[in-house]
Amino acid sequence: MGEFFQLLVSGLATGSIYALAAVGFTLLWQASQTINFAQGEFVMLPAFFVLIGTQVLGLNLILGLLFALVVSLLLLGLVFKRLIIDPMLPHGVLPIVISTIALGILLRDSVKEFYSAEAQPFPAIFSERTLSVFGAVISLQDIAILITSLTTITVLQLFLTRTRTGRCMQATAQNRGVAEILGVNVNRMILYTFLINAGLALMASVLISPIYLAKFSNGESIGLIAFIAAIVGGFNQVRGALAGGLLIGVVDNMSAAYISAEYRTAFPLMLLIIIILVRPQGLFGTAEERSV
Amino acid sequence: MRLSKILMAVGLSTAMMIGSAQADSVKIGNVVELTGGGATVGINWKNAVEMAFGEINAAGGILSRKVELTNYDTQTNAQNSRAMVQKALDNGSYVILGPIYSSSTKVNMILTRRAEIPQIVGSEAPFITTAGNPYIFRTSFGAAQSMPKLAAYLKDGVKASSVGVVWVNDDFGKGGRDTVISELKKRGVKIAVDISTEVGQADFASDVIKLKNSGADAIFAYLHEEESARLLKEIKKHGLKQPVVGETTLMNQKVIDLAGDAANGAKGHVGLSADAPVPAVKEFAKKFEAKYGNKPDHNAIKGYIAAYTVKYVTEKLGKFDSKAFAKALHGMTISPKNEPGILMEVTWDDKGDIDRQSFLVEVVNGKQKITQILPKLGK
Amino acid sequence: MRLITIIASLAVLALLVVLPFNLKNYGIYILSLWMVYSIAAMGLNLTLGYAGQVSLAQAAFLGIGAYTTALLMKAGYPFLFGFGLSAGICFCVGLILGYPALRVQHHFLAFVTLGFNALVWLVFRNEEWLTGGTYGLMGFPRPSFFGIDTTNQVAFYFFSLTIFVLLAVILWWIVRSPWGRAFQALRENPIRANSLGVDIRRMTLLAFAIGAAYGGMAGSLFAPLVEFIDPQSFQLNTSLMLLLMVIVGGSGRFLGPVIGALLVVLLPEWLRFTEGMYLIIYASLVMVLLAFCPSGLIGLYERSVAALRARPSGSRGSEKP
Incomplete structure (x- = not known):
C-alpha cells in the first residue's frame, strides 16, 4: 500500500510537469492549428535563460527568473509567432510540422554550440526535505511542484472562462471567422496564446530543471511525453491536458514497477494509440467540430 | 535539364573535396x-x-x-x-x-x-x-578489465552476497551490465534484482522501490552522469542503507555536484578521472x-x-x-x-586492451577519496 | 515535354553510372546511402504526398526490412529472398497500420504512426534473442550476383542503383496508373472521390501498404550497405528525417523525395567548414525554404522556371493550370 501510494505521488509530481508542457501545446493547437514539434525544446530552453541571467549577467535568482521570463516571452512567444508561424499559416499543418522540427534542431544545437554540451546544475526553488506520509516518502519539492502546476492551470482555466480577454481567446480558438465578425482582435488573441505558452514553458523549465538538470538534449523526451499527455487527455481542452499529464506520469511509474521496466515507455504509447482509435477527442476532451 | 547540371556540380564538388594534401x-x-x-x-x-x-x-x-x-x-x-x-x-x-x-x-x-x-x-x-x-x-x-575488479570489490571489499543491478539501457549500460553480472555470478554473488532504466529518465521511484524490496546487500549502478545523480537522490530520499557501488561515472565530480549530499558514501572503481591523485x-x-x-x-x-x-x-x-x-x-x-x-x-596487450593503475574510491563530504590503489596487473 | 523528360532522365542515369568511377569510397558510400533513403522517402511520398495520409512510421519499416534481411542472410538464405520477404512483411504491417487511417486523419494519424514507430524501436532494443538488442547485428555478408561480389563499394553501388531505378520505374507506373489517380483523388477530396466510385477504404490501405513495402525494401538494402544494424538507426528521428526529405524536396512530386534525400545526405558535407554549426544552418535553411516555398525544392524550381519563362517573352503564359 505504502509502495503504491509512493509510486502514485511520484508519478503525479512528474506528471504535473508534463501537464504544463502539454497545456501550452494544446493552447497553440486551438489558437492556430500549430502542432509545435519544438515544444520539448521550449521547455528545455528557459532554464538556460535563467542560467545566462544568473551566471553570465550576474543577477540573483529572482532577477534571473524575471530576465528569463522576458526573454522567453519575447523569443518563444512573439518571435516564434511572427517569424515562424505567421508566414507558414497559409500553407497548412504539414510545413509547420517540418518547420517546428527544424526549429527544435536549431534550438538544441544552438544551446550545445553557444552555451555548453554539458548538463548544468540548476538551483532548486523548493526544499528537498522529505516527509513520510502513509508509509511513502514524499519530498516537499514533489508537493510544491504538484501544487504549483495545479494552481497555474486552474488560474489559466479561470482566466479563459471568466475574463473577457479569456473568452475572446476561446472564441478565437473555436471559430476564427465568427470571432472576427464579433469584433474580437483575433490576431492579438492568438499572440496572447503564444505568450501564455511561452510562460508555461518557462514555468515547466524552472520546475523540471532541478531534477532533470539543464541540458541541450532534454527536449526530446519531454516533447514526446507532452504530445502523448495532450492527446490522451484531450487535445482541445486545458483540463484534458492536465489530466493527461498526470495520468502519463502515473502510468509510466506503475508500469515500470509492476509490468516491465524495459518496456516502461511502451505503455504510455499504447495508451496513446488506443485513445486515438477509441476516443480521438481524448479522455476529457470534447468532440471537435472542426473539419480540418 | 538543369537538374543534371546540379547533379554534375554536386559530383564535381564532392570529388574536389577529396584529395589536396599538404x-x-x-x-x-x-x-x-x-x-x-x-x-x-x-x-x-x-x-x-x-x-x-x-x-x-x-x-x-x-x-x-x-x-x-x-x-x-x-x-x-x-x-x-x-x-x-x-x-x-x-x-x-x-x-x-x-x-x-x-x-x-x-x-x-x-x-x-x-x-x-x-x-x-x-x-x-x-x-x-x-x-x-x-x-x-x-x-x-574496457568493461572486461574494469568489471572483474569491481566484482571482486563487491564480494571482498563490500562483502555483499547479493547485489541489485541498475543500468541504463543503451550500448554503454548494457555492456557494463552484462559483464558485471557474469563476473558476479562467477564469484558466487547473487543478483537480487536486475533493473533497466531509460536514457533521460526523470523518475526513479519505481526503480528504488524494486531495490528496496529486493533485499540486496549492495547496489551496483551503471548509468550516465545525470541519471546517476537522480538515482542517488532517490535512494537517499527512500532511506536505503545499502552501499551504492559503481564504475567511473558514478563517482564523477559532476555527479557529486549534482547529487549533493546524496552522493556521500557512493563507492567504486575509477579508471580515468580528473580527480585521480596523479599530478x-x-x-x-x-x-x-x-x-x-x-x-x-x-x-x-x-x-x-x-x-x-x-x-x-x-x-x-x-x-x-x-x-x-x-x-x-x-x-x-x-x-x-x-x-x-x-x-x-x-x-x-596483444588485443589492444590496456593495463594501468586504477583506484577504489569513496565519496566523503562531497569529494572523491581514494581508499585503495589497484596496481597494474602486469607488475 | 515528354521527350525532354526522357532525355533528362537518361542524362541523370548516365551521370549516376559515370560518377562512381570519379569518386573515392566515401563518395560512393554516401551516394548508395542516398539511394537507400530515396527509396524509403519515395514510399513515404506515395503515402503522404500522393494519397495525403500522414505517416511518421517510415523508419519502423526501414528497420523491419533491415532486420528481416539481416536475420535471413545470417541464417544462410539468399539476399533476394530476404528482399522479397521484407517487402512482403512490410506490405502486410503497412496494411494493418493503415486501418487507423480509416478512422482518424491528419495530426491524429501522425501520432498513431509516431507511437507505432516508437513501439517498434522498443522491440528492436529489448528483444535481444532476436535482434541482438543495443549491440545490433552484424556478420551478414554482402550478396553476390553472377559471380560479382558486392563487398566492393562500386559493385554494391551498381547493385543499389539497379534496384533504385527499378523501384523508381515501378512507382512511376503506379502513380500514372488508375491507382495513382485514385490516390490523388483521395488526397484532394475523399468525399468526391467516393462519389466518383473510388473505394476509399481499399485505396487508403493500399497507400499505406505500398509506402511501407518501399520502406521495407530500402531497409533490405540498408543492412548489407552498412553491414551492421542497430535499433538507433530506426528511431523516431529517422522517420522525422524521412518526412523532412519528402516535404523539403516537394511532397506529391515524383522527384521530390529524391532531391530531398540528396539535400539531407549532402548538406552536412557542404557545410562541413562550419564545424559544429552545420545543423543550425541546416535547420535555418529548412525554415526559410518552407516559409517562402511550402512546395519544397521542386516547387521552388518550378516557380523560378515559370518566372524565367514569363519574363523575357511574356507570350508563353505561365505553367499554372
Whole structure:
C-alpha cells in the first residue's frame, strides 16, 4: 500500500510537469492549428535563460527568473509567432510540422554550440526535505511542484472562462471567422496564446530543471511525453491536458514497477494509440467540430 | 535539364573535396560524436584531442611534421560513423581516433581493419577487442578489465552476497551490465534484482522501490552522469542503507555536484578521472578547464592520451607507417617519464586492451577519496 | 515535354553510372546511402504526398526490412529472398497500420504512426534473442550476383542503383496508373472521390501498404550497405528525417523525395567548414525554404522556371493550370 501510494505521488509530481508542457501545446493547437514539434525544446530552453541571467549577467535568482521570463516571452512567444508561424499559416499543418522540427534542431544545437554540451546544475526553488506520509516518502519539492502546476492551470482555466480577454481567446480558438465578425482582435488573441505558452514553458523549465538538470538534449523526451499527455487527455481542452499529464506520469511509474521496466515507455504509447482509435477527442476532451 | 547540371556540380564538388594534401603535414582523422545524443561525451573527447595536438604542434609536431587534425561528426549514428571513417580513410589519415559509442565503433572498425589503419577508440564494450582486430586500440579500460575488479570489490571489499543491478539501457549500460553480472555470478554473488532504466529518465521511484524490496546487500549502478545523480537522490530520499557501488561515472565530480549530499558514501572503481591523485592528470584537468570552461570527463582524458600515444609510437618508430604503428603498439608500455602526455604509465596487450593503475574510491563530504590503489596487473 | 523528360532522365542515369568511377569510397558510400533513403522517402511520398495520409512510421519499416534481411542472410538464405520477404512483411504491417487511417486523419494519424514507430524501436532494443538488442547485428555478408561480389563499394553501388531505378520505374507506373489517380483523388477530396466510385477504404490501405513495402525494401538494402544494424538507426528521428526529405524536396512530386534525400545526405558535407554549426544552418535553411516555398525544392524550381519563362517573352503564359 505504502509502495503504491509512493509510486502514485511520484508519478503525479512528474506528471504535473508534463501537464504544463502539454497545456501550452494544446493552447497553440486551438489558437492556430500549430502542432509545435519544438515544444520539448521550449521547455528545455528557459532554464538556460535563467542560467545566462544568473551566471553570465550576474543577477540573483529572482532577477534571473524575471530576465528569463522576458526573454522567453519575447523569443518563444512573439518571435516564434511572427517569424515562424505567421508566414507558414497559409500553407497548412504539414510545413509547420517540418518547420517546428527544424526549429527544435536549431534550438538544441544552438544551446550545445553557444552555451555548453554539458548538463548544468540548476538551483532548486523548493526544499528537498522529505516527509513520510502513509508509509511513502514524499519530498516537499514533489508537493510544491504538484501544487504549483495545479494552481497555474486552474488560474489559466479561470482566466479563459471568466475574463473577457479569456473568452475572446476561446472564441478565437473555436471559430476564427465568427470571432472576427464579433469584433474580437483575433490576431492579438492568438499572440496572447503564444505568450501564455511561452510562460508555461518557462514555468515547466524552472520546475523540471532541478531534477532533470539543464541540458541541450532534454527536449526530446519531454516533447514526446507532452504530445502523448495532450492527446490522451484531450487535445482541445486545458483540463484534458492536465489530466493527461498526470495520468502519463502515473502510468509510466506503475508500469515500470509492476509490468516491465524495459518496456516502461511502451505503455504510455499504447495508451496513446488506443485513445486515438477509441476516443480521438481524448479522455476529457470534447468532440471537435472542426473539419480540418 | 538543369537538374543534371546540379547533379554534375554536386559530383564535381564532392570529388574536389577529396584529395589536396599538404606534403609536410600528417593527417589524423578524429571521428567522433559532435551532434546528437552523444555530443556531450564526443565534445569532451574532441576538445582534449585538439588541445593535445595543439600542444604537440606548438612543440614542433611529430618527427617535425605538423599534425593536420580533421574532425568528422558521426551524428551519434552508426551508418554515419561508417561514412565518416570511410572519408577519413579516403583522405589519407595516418591514424584514426574515435568514436566513443560502441555501436558506432563496431561497424566502422571493419573499415580501418580492411584499410590496415590503426584506430584508437573511446569505446568500452568488451566486443571491440575480442573480434581479433589487430588495428583497434583503447586508451581506457574496457568493461572486461574494469568489471572483474569491481566484482571482486563487491564480494571482498563490500562483502555483499547479493547485489541489485541498475543500468541504463543503451550500448554503454548494457555492456557494463552484462559483464558485471557474469563476473558476479562467477564469484558466487547473487543478483537480487536486475533493473533497466531509460536514457533521460526523470523518475526513479519505481526503480528504488524494486531495490528496496529486493533485499540486496549492495547496489551496483551503471548509468550516465545525470541519471546517476537522480538515482542517488532517490535512494537517499527512500532511506536505503545499502552501499551504492559503481564504475567511473558514478563517482564523477559532476555527479557529486549534482547529487549533493546524496552522493556521500557512493563507492567504486575509477579508471580515468580528473580527480585521480596523479599530478599529471590534475595538471591536465586544470589546463582543460581553463581552456574550455568545464571539468574534463574521462572521455576527455581518453582522447588526450590517444593523441600522445600517436606521437610517442610514431617517434619511437621514427617514421610514419600505419601498419608498423599497429604492430608496435601491441605489447608496448609507455611511461610518463618518456612521454609526459601519457599521464599515467600504460601497457597495451596483444588485443589492444590496456593495463594501468586504477583506484577504489569513496565519496566523503562531497569529494572523491581514494581508499585503495589497484596496481597494474602486469607488475 | 515528354521527350525532354526522357532525355533528362537518361542524362541523370548516365551521370549516376559515370560518377562512381570519379569518386573515392566515401563518395560512393554516401551516394548508395542516398539511394537507400530515396527509396524509403519515395514510399513515404506515395503515402503522404500522393494519397495525403500522414505517416511518421517510415523508419519502423526501414528497420523491419533491415532486420528481416539481416536475420535471413545470417541464417544462410539468399539476399533476394530476404528482399522479397521484407517487402512482403512490410506490405502486410503497412496494411494493418493503415486501418487507423480509416478512422482518424491528419495530426491524429501522425501520432498513431509516431507511437507505432516508437513501439517498434522498443522491440528492436529489448528483444535481444532476436535482434541482438543495443549491440545490433552484424556478420551478414554482402550478396553476390553472377559471380560479382558486392563487398566492393562500386559493385554494391551498381547493385543499389539497379534496384533504385527499378523501384523508381515501378512507382512511376503506379502513380500514372488508375491507382495513382485514385490516390490523388483521395488526397484532394475523399468525399468526391467516393462519389466518383473510388473505394476509399481499399485505396487508403493500399497507400499505406505500398509506402511501407518501399520502406521495407530500402531497409533490405540498408543492412548489407552498412553491414551492421542497430535499433538507433530506426528511431523516431529517422522517420522525422524521412518526412523532412519528402516535404523539403516537394511532397506529391515524383522527384521530390529524391532531391530531398540528396539535400539531407549532402548538406552536412557542404557545410562541413562550419564545424559544429552545420545543423543550425541546416535547420535555418529548412525554415526559410518552407516559409517562402511550402512546395519544397521542386516547387521552388518550378516557380523560378515559370518566372524565367514569363519574363523575357511574356507570350508563353505561365505553367499554372
